Amino acid sequence: MPSLRDEIFEQPACLRALIHNQKETAQRIAEVIHQREVHYAFLAARGSSDNAGRYANYLWGAHNRLPLALATPSLFTYYKSPPALKGALVLGVSQSGKSPDIVSVLDEGRNQGCLTLAITNAPQSPLAERADLVFDIQAGLEKAVAATKTYTAQLMAIAMISAALAGIESRWEELENVPAWVDQVLRQDETIARMVQRYRYMHLCVVLGRGFNYATAFEWALKLKELTYIVAEPYSSADFQHGPIAMVEGGFPVLAVTPSGMVFETMLSMLIDLRHNHAAELVVISDNDQALELAQSPLRLPAGIPEWLTPLVSIVPAQLFACHLTLAKGYDTDQPRGLNKVTRTR
Amino acid sequence: MPSLRDEIFEQPACLRALIHNQKETAQRIAEVIHQREVHYAFLAARGSSDNAGRYANYLWGAHNRLPLALATPSLFTYYKSPPALKGALVLGVSQSGKSPDIVSVLDEGRNQGCLTLAITNAPQSPLAERADLVFDIQAGLEKAVAATKTYTAQLMAIAMISAALAGIESRWEELENVPAWVDQVLRQDETIARMVQRYRYMHLCVVLGRGFNYATAFEWALKLKELTYIVAEPYSSADFQHGPIAMVEGGFPVLAVTPSGMVFETMLSMLIDLRHNHAAELVVISDNDQALELAQSPLRLPAGIPEWLTPLVSIVPAQLFACHLTLAKGYDTDQPRGLNKVTRTR
Numbered sequence: 001m002p003s004l005r006d007e008i009f010e011q012p013a014c015l016r017a018l019i020h021n022q023k024e025t026a027q028r029i030a031e032v033i034h035q036r037e038v039h040y041a042f043l044a045a046r047g048s049s050d051n052a053g054r055y056a057n058y059l060w061g062a063h064n065r066l067p068l069a070l071a072t073p074s075l076f077t078y079y080k081s082p083p084a085l086k087g088a089l090v091l092g093v094s095q096s097g098k099s100p101d102i103v104s105v106l107d108e109g110r111n112q113g114c115l116t117l118a119i120t121n122a123p124q125s126p127l128a129e130r131a132d133l134v135f136d137i138q139a140g141l142e143k144a145v146a147a148t149k150t151y152t153a154q155l156m157a158i159a160m161i162s163a164a165l166a167g168i169e170s171r172w173e174e175l176e177n178v179p180a181w182v183d184q185v186l187r188q189d190e191t192i193a194r195m196v197q198r199y200r201y202m203h204l205c206v207v208l209g210r211g212f213n214y215a216t217a218f219e220w221a222l223k224l225k226e227l228t229y230i231v232a233e234p235y236s237s238a239d240f241q242h243g244p245i246a247m248v249e250g251g252f253p254v255l256a257v258t259p260s261g262m263v264f265e266t267m268l269s270m271l272i273d274l275r276h277n278h279a280a281e282l283v284v285i286s287d288n289d290q291a292l293e294l295a296q297s298p299l300r301l302p303a304g305i306p307e308w309l310t311p312l313v314s315i316v317p318a319q320l321f322a323c324h325l326t327l328a329k330g331y332d333t334d335q336p337r338g339l340n341k342v343t344r345t346r
Numbered sequence: 347m348p349s350l351r352d353e354i355f356e357q358p359a360c361l362r363a364l365i366h367n368q369k370e371t372a373q374r375i376a377e378v379i380h381q382r383e384v385h386y387a388f389l390a391a392r393g394s395s396d397n398a399g400r401y402a403n404y405l406w407g408a409h410n411r412l413p414l415a416l417a418t419p420s421l422f423t424y425y426k427s428p429p430a431l432k433g434a435l436v437l438g439v440s441q442s443g444k445s446p447d448i449v450s451v452l453d454e455g456r457n458q459g460c461l462t463l464a465i466t467n468a469p470q471s472p473l474a475e476r477a478d479l480v481f482d483i484q485a486g487l488e489k490a491v492a493a494t495k496t497y498t499a500q501l502m503a504i505a506m507i508s509a510a511l512a513g514i515e516s517r518w519e520e521l522e523n524v525p526a527w528v529d530q531v532l533r534q535d536e537t538i539a540r541m542v543q544r545y546r547y548m549h550l551c552v553v554l555g556r557g558f559n560y561a562t563a564f565e566w567a568l569k570l571k572e573l574t575y576i577v578a579e580p581y582s583s584a585d586f587q588h589g590p591i592a593m594v595e596g597g598f599p600v601l602a603v604t605p606s607g608m609v610f611e612t613m614l615s616m617l618i619d620l621r622h623n624h625a626a627e628l629v630v631i632s633d634n635d636q637a638l639e640l641a642q643s644p645l646r647l648p649a650g651i652p653e654w655l656t657p658l659v660s661i662v663p664a665q666l667f668a669c670h671l672t673l674a675k676g677y678d679t680d681q682p683r684g685l686n687k688v689t690r691t692r
Contacts, residue, residue: 074609
């Protein structure tokens with residue numbers, strides 16, 4: 001049994017344990033943040049961890065009023081001209097905790113006297129050593145090179161810190177439902193394995209999401225690029241409408257993450273336009289019948305997920321889609337070519 | 347004569363006038379910023395203006411120590427949950443000054459008592475009306491739907507504000523050379539018109555840049571998507587190396603922006619890898635012989651441009667490339683399908 005599929009299926013257990021084991025850690029982190037004068041978060045991450053950061057950008061903005069700036073690591077490494085970080089919570093997100101460029105951002109934050117936080121699967125790593133506060137995502141060893149369970153665990157860490165910062169107890173009750181929703185989605189495994197056959201010869205596609213699920217669009221696209229070598233370009237639906245939609249011709253595949261929520265209506269009207277005016281091929285992740293009926297390939301989400309938690313569930317059918325498409329194309333799910341587990345970029 | 351090509355050629359004159367006419371404006375803006383307790387810039391923009399914001403992210407970080415957060419406009423519009431913007435300079439960049447979502451970010455910044463700045467080609471626009479400070483880029487009417495002269499004028503505005511904030515007179519002398527460098531690049535017009543024939547049937551490509559020219563990679567990709575309907579995906583070379591490089595097979599086109607500077611060596615070693623180990627097709631914008639010799643299609647930059655100003659010059663051969671490729675593919679350069687000049691996204 002390949003590790004990638006195993007690790008996708010480990011997610012409900014990982015998430016359940018994480019909520020249970022790390023609630024106090026989240027609350028302690030929130031307390032320290034409240035004590036300091038933090039004006040914004042300054043986040044350094046790469047790859048899937050950067051996509052987790054995109055989730056933090058929306059969630060912490062919407063629920064905690066905390067703006068988030070994405071660090072430009074090359075300013076710290078190649079240019080040696082880091083910005084002044086007064087008022088920043090300096091945050092590093094990294095599965096391995098070993099990427100030199102992410103570590104160098106935390107180092108600089110520490111030198112400038114900022115509060116520093118690491119979200120990592122490696123609490124003994126260089127990144128964790130630099131941080132005042134460490135959130136260990138406790139996902140266990142991830143063998144497959146493409147991140148799955150560490151991605152959802154990072155999202156969960158971000159959601160738990162958000163719930164703790166807000167101090168709203170009902171948010172924790174909502175969080176506790178996530179593992180069961182993920183379980184429900186995993187039951188579509190065989191359906192998805194059949195569905196992907198249709199995309200055996202797909203070489204390029206776009207992936208659309210907005211708001212909280214902007215992160216999901218990026219992560220779905222990244223899994224496809226890493227595992228299936230498809231050119232998969234992620235977009236905010238707003239940016240897509242503003243120009244790139246022009247490239248959609250008949251049969252062009254558009255993958256969309258559109259659960260119910262505040263941005264649903266605008267996403268739906270774009271899907272209607274794409275299907276009826278552009279004759280696009282649609283793969284749609286949603287809980288909404290109207291959106292699913294527009295799709296040649298519908299991927300159904302459980303009903304009733306609060307919008308802020310949809311990214312933790314909606315990425316799971318996307319992971320299965322990428323995993324099965326990798327197999328359909330005859331590639332290796334565990335050791336994709338050209339990838340290393342630890343990113344050594346400076 | 348189509349407007350797009352005209353407007354590309356108007357750039358030296360626009361930039362020359364802008365440096366001359368708006369130096370005092372830049373200095374006044376810098377003075378006001380210095381008087382206020384600004385910890386970071388919070389930027390709202392879409393499309394080409396967002397790419398100009400990517401330049402500000404690197405330049406203001408490196409030369410002015412000012413971190414920059416990219417706004418998530420949907421938090422302001424659909425979610426009605428804007429973050430707390432204490433300590434932020436709230437900046438809107440928009441050619442038309444009319445995009446409702448960008449205007450709503452400025453509105454919120456103003457309501458929260460932040461200093462607000464608009465960089466726009468329309469000093470009477472709703473965006474400019476909301477702003478405490480307005481930098482009019484004075485590029486004249488842009489008829490072509492795809493932005494060219496307003497993009498370089500926005501970069502110039504960002505560079506002028508940076509020079510004024512730093513208060514370093516030699517930076518102004520460097521700035522004054524930009525129009526002549528752009529003139530030099532424009533002389534390659536016919537060469538580029540011949541070169542693009544090779545890409546008549548290119549349907550997808552990636553565009554790489556890093557550091558200051560991360561913005562250039564995004565803008566080149568956007569021009570190709572808007573005008574030629576090619577799937578052109580922009581990447582930081584660091585993110586590209588971390589995964590997506592796996593999709594590069596023999597003949598896969600990689601467009602790269604690699605002028606001399608702090609990130610040149612890392613970009614060069616990636617180009618060597620792409621050419622020799624992946625048999626990639628390379629289109630390279632550079633002043634460096636070694637980088638240009640690796641390319642099937644070299645686009646030469648003038649020698650001696652200070653790295654911080656390379657984005658103002660390196661985008662110009664990319665604009666010509668996109669313009670001529672549009673003609674080679676038989677499309678309309680002035681009225682691309684699916685695009686409006688004013689973005690009405692919320």
